[in-house]
Amino acid sequence: MSRPRLPVLATVQRVYNHLGENMPAFVAAAGVWGIAAYAVRAALTWVALEVRAIPLFAASMLIVCFSGLAAAAFAVTWHRFILLHENPTKTSMMRADLLFRYLIRAVIVLVAYVMVVVFVAFMTTQIVGPSSSSGAWIAATAAPLGLAIALALLLSRLSLAFPGVAIGERRMTLLTSWKFTANNSWRLLFASALVIVPISIVSAFAHAAVDQLGERTTAGVLLMAAVDVMFLFLTTALAVALASFAYDHFVGPAEDRPPASHFN
Secondary structure, three states, X not given: OOOOOOOHHXXXXXXXXXXXXXXXXXXXXXXXXXXXXXXXXXXXXXXXXXXXXXXHHHHHHHHHHHHHHHHHHHHHHHHHHHHHOOOHHHHOOOOHHHHHHHHXXXXXXXXXXXXXXXXXXXXXXXXXOOOOOHHHHHHHHHHXXXXXXXXXXXXXXXXXXXXXXXXXXOOOOHHHHHHHOOOOXXXXXXXXXXXXXXXXHHHHHHXXXXXXXXXXXXXXXXXXXXXXXXXXXXXXXXXXXXXXXXXXXXXXXXHHOOOHHHHO
8 A cells, every 4th residue: 555755844843833732731741750750860860979879880770771661651641642632641650551562662673773783883893993994994984874874764664663552553563664654764764853853952952051060969960860851751752743643644543443454
């Protein structure tokens, strides 16, 4: 079945408009998990830097794991709010089954991504050395860039699987997402860039401003934790909205439950 091309600018505008128009719902959906993520991040950072009860690396890993869990839980809620119009305060803590499947898919994609990156990094170190030619160094520099673009294109093609699992549509697998988004790789990539790059730039400036206060002070630790969590959830909300609107575009309204033939 031929799928319609994704309207990049219209979809991106829809993403930003949706967040701006639904900020109270965003706060409600992110509230519990955001507070928990902030508390864990601030406490572990303070314990590692001030009390020195645990190594900083261990604290960082725990923060990453819990932040990922919190962001995934919020993502499931936000997908369902966008596609099924559910009240976010009623679903944020009640869909452990969907959260588990969501995390499994995220881990599969993340592990595959890391494996490819590690493999390319290893091969680059084997090929390039101090005596290597300039051509080898250029190739070693271009290869990671090409890999990053290729992986970004790949991940964008798999994005429909995440709103699919969030709304309980088991037929929308990673492979099905790949089929649905055929001939839209670059459109999805450009839309992702227009959504993620601006918020990343703003986040970088915010982090730089907090750094001026002294990140290792108690006030700096607490403020940096707040900035980290705020931008984690804002970025997640924008990425989830893009995937959800792409799902709506390629599959159709989620509440209509498309027939099985639609997934062939």
